[in-house]
Amino acid sequence: MTGRPLQFASGRTLAIDCATKACSVALFENDSLIGGELRMLGRGHAEALIPMIASLPERGWAQRIVVSLGPGSFTGVRVGLAAARALALAWGSELTGYSSLTLMAAMAHEMHGARPVGVAMTGGHGEWFIQGFDAQGSQSRPLASLRPEAAVAATTEEIVVGDQAEALVAARGSGQAVALWPDACAVRLLPPSALLAETRPLYGRAPDARLPVGTSSAPPA
Template sequence: MTTPFTHVLAIDTSAGTSVARIDDERVRVASEPNPRAHAENLAPLITQVGGTEALDAIVVGVGPAPFTGLRVGIVTARVLADALGLQLAGVSILDALARQGFDELGEGPVTVVTDARRREVYTASFDAAGDDDVRVVRPPEVISPADLVPAGTLVGAVHLLADSEAPALPLELDVTTYVRLARSRTAAGIAMDTEPQYLREPDIHRG
């Protein structure tokens, strides 16, 4: 039996570090943009938003994102959920940005882009799925910006595709969107594992 996502901690370490605690309708958010200090920043930010007392679930961003930062958030979420006996769910940052895009635009499709470094982008295309979820129409991949042919409106880190003539909506992640998607998917009986989405091998595994 699943636990309602009523008292929820959301964690994202895909770029900087962002956390949110949602208790019923009360929302507290804290973030640190430094992309290289996830391990140092995550615990203080969790404390800043209210800690882990009386939670019933944790939602964590599963990427796609570079290896080092992403694993900090996922490992922390797994450890906390196991220690505290909490429900745990993973949500893609691409899904979250797509949902934010539909909230702004009202219709799709949208193509999400985020920074994959090495002059590449993570990207996927989506249609809306009701008012609180999205449906993948082109699966996530990591490619050169020059090779991306967007479907519909570009959303996310659109500055990385400055030469594109597609309509564009710049967006930054609102980490509370993870909770919104997790609630919708839980109600629909959709499983949400926390397997990280790297989309390419980490640097330490490259020859």
């Protein structure tokens, strides 16, 4: 990873990432990883997450909790955030969030050095989540949810990571694809600016539900 990686304050930090098919947890003592697990799940995040946290040293207790806010599965994002909020309330812990695509870009920089990186992940309704990052790890293209053909046209970086990286590079006819999933054990690779104090879901696309034409969203007087 280029630049300065995240440095945790002294004590324990719990990381939770279940916004995608990859469900992972990690526990850090100061800046050292002392426990972690990643499972590839199609379904069942809600059933798997709490036992995974409970299997960590001291059942995952930490002064700080960092959680993926998405984008990814609507269910996975909500499960991870609900668990993080409940534990933060019970333990009196500090709570912050981060983007799963930013984490994958940081992981790619650790693997490939200071080079621009594009991220391509499965979205909803046949679309892909894409985002671009420069050689320093800063956003160069904003998060977008696009049909595959539009995602291919928008992604210009040679290195593309994510579960749709191979498909994107094949369709484009050039570049290097790296199949990659977000892993809570890698959150130390995030730049400090990646942590978000406002822990709202990053769904990456508008909700599917729409109000009927002519219907107001305002409550009745």
